[in-house]
Amino acid sequence: MELIVKLEKKYNWFITGAAGFVASHICDYLIRNNQNIIAVDNFLTGLQSNIDYLKEVSTSHPESSFNFYNADICDTEKMIELSKGCEKIIHQAALGSVPRSIKLPVDTHQNNVNGFISILEAARANNIKRVVYASSSSVYGDSPKLPKVEYETGKVLSPYAATKAINEVYADAYTSAYKMELIGLRYFNIFGPRQNPNGAYAAVIPKWIGQLLEGDTPTINGDGTTSRDFCYVDNAVLANILASITSKKEAYGEAFNIACEEQTSLNTLYDMINKGLNSLDENIPITEALYRDFRQGDIKHSLANISKAKKLLNYSPMVLAHEGISATVEYFFKEKRKL
Template identity: 45%
Template sequence: MIEFLLSSGQRVVGLDNFSTGRRENLSDVEKSVGSEAWSCFSFIEGDILDLETCKRAVAGVDYVLHQAALGSVPRSIKDPLNSHNSNVNGQLNMLWASKLSGVKSFVFASSSSVYGDHPALPKVESEIGMQLSPYAVTKHVNELYANVFFKNYGLNTVGIRYFNVFGKRQDPNSVYAAVIPRWVKAMLSDEKVVIFGDGETSRDFCYIDNVVQMNILSALSQEKAVFGTVFNCACHDRTTLNKLFFLIKRELVKYDSSLADIDVGYGDFRDGDIRHSHADISKAADLLGYSPSHMVEEGLIESIDWYYKNLK
C-alpha cells in the first residue's frame, strides 16, 4: 500500500508497532520508490492501543487506510484476549481519532472469516452466519462499530472483507504465516509441505494489487451508498489447496528444476477453518468499479519471483 501511494505522489503517514510486520519491508519500499518519493513518508512507531498515538497519526490526514490487526484464526483461538484487544479496541481508537480529526473517509480491513458457517457460495455481503473463531468475531465487531460511527458521527467508513490476501514481502517465518509464503519457504528449504485436511478446502486467493485497488477506490468514492457498508475483495474464483500446491510448485520449478520432486503431506483439519471460500464481487464492481487486475496464477508469478530472490 505504501509503495503504491508514494509512487503515485502522495504524502503518507505510517503507524506500526511491528508486532507482525517487519522493518525490512520499509527499507525495501524505500529502495523501490526512490529517495524523492520516500521523503514524502512519515513513520510513527507506536501502537493503536494508545489513543494519543492514533490522534497523532491521523492529524491533518485526508484518508485513513486502517490495516492493523492481529491476524490468524489459530492465533485467536490460542490467545483470544490479545486478538480482541488489538482488533477491536485498537480499531475503536482509530475510529475515534479519525472522527475527531475530521478525515474524509476511513477504510478498514475486515475479513471473509465473518461469513462463518453460512453455507451459501459465493459469499454475498448481506448474508453471514455464525463466526467460527475469536478472530472472525473481532472482524464482525469492527464492521458493527464502523457502521455506528457512520450513522452517529457522519464518519465515512468502508469495510473491505479480504479473502486470503497474498503477495511479496509476506513473512514466511511466523508460526501464523499465510499459507503461500509458508509453503514457498518450505519448498525452498527442502521441507515437506503439510496441508491441513484433504486438500480440497478452497479459497478465493486475492493478490495484493487487487487489495490496493479496492482501498483506493473505497477511499476516493463519492457515492453515498458506499459508506457505512462492507465489500468483498477477491477474484470471484476458487482454488483448492491441492491445486495451490501444484501452482506454486510449477512456478518454482522454473527457477530450480530440482524442486520438481517435492511432495506434499496431509494433517488434521484445523479448528475454526472455513471449508470453502468464494466471493461474490458484484457489489464492489457496481458501486466502486472494482475489477481484479490479477487472478491467482498471475499473482503467483509476481509473488514467487520475489520470494525466490529474497527467501533462498
C-alpha cells in the same frame, strides 16, 4: 508497482499497520503516486524490512513524503496527535490469524476491536471523514452458501472472525452517529510478494514456497480439497484506493468482498507452487505434500461474489490467482537466491 489509479490530487494519508504485508504495499503505491503519508506500526507482527523498503522507495520519489512512527494503535491520544492534518485513513493494523486468535483471544480483541475504535476516535477528533478498513471473509463463518454475498453471513467460528464482525458493526454505527464515511473491505486470502513466510502463523502461500525452497515438505490441513478465493495483493491495493476516493454515498457504512471470484483447492495451489518452483530450478523436485487433520476454526470452502464492489467501488481484479501465484513464486525464488 504499477500506478493502478492515478490520483489527481495530493492527499495527506494516515496508514496503520505499515510494516505489515498489505499496508506496506498500499504505502508503496501511494509513495509512487506522489502522496503524503504518515504511517504507524508497533512491530507486533510487522517487519522492519518493509519500512526499510518503503524509505528506500521514497528516496526516489521526492514529490512524495513518507514519515513512519513506531506507535500502538491502542494509544488513542498518540493516534489523534499523529493523524492531525490527514484527510484519509487506511486502517490495516490487526492481530491476524484464526489459530492465533483461538490461542490468544484477549490480545486479538485488544488489538482488533479496541485498536479499531481508537482509530475511529482519532478520525473523529480530527474530523477525518473517510476511513477505509480491513475486514475479512472470516465474518461469513459457518454459512455454507457460495458464492459469498455481503448480506448473508453465518455464525463466526473464531475470535478473529468475531473481532472483524464487531468492527463492521462499529463502522456502521459511527457512519450513522457521526456522519463519517467508513468503508470495510472483506479480504479473501490476500497473498503476494513480501508476505512473511516465517512463524507459526505464516500464511499458507509464502510458507509453502519457503518450505520447498528449503527442501522441506509442506503440510496440507485436511485432504486438500479445501478451497479458497485467493486474491493477489495488488487487487487489495486497488480496492483500498478506490474505496478511499469514491464519491458514492451508498458505499458509506458498507463492507465489500475483495477477491477474484475464483475457487482454488489447496491441492491445486500446492501443485501450482511446486511446479512453478521446479520450472525455475529443476533441482527443486516435484514432491507430494503431507496431510494432517483439518484445522479448527477454518471453513471448508470460500468463494466471493464481488458484484457489490464492482457496482459501488468500480473494483475489478487486475491480477487473477494463477498470475499472482506465478509472480509470487518468482519473487520468493529470486529473494532466496540473493542470500
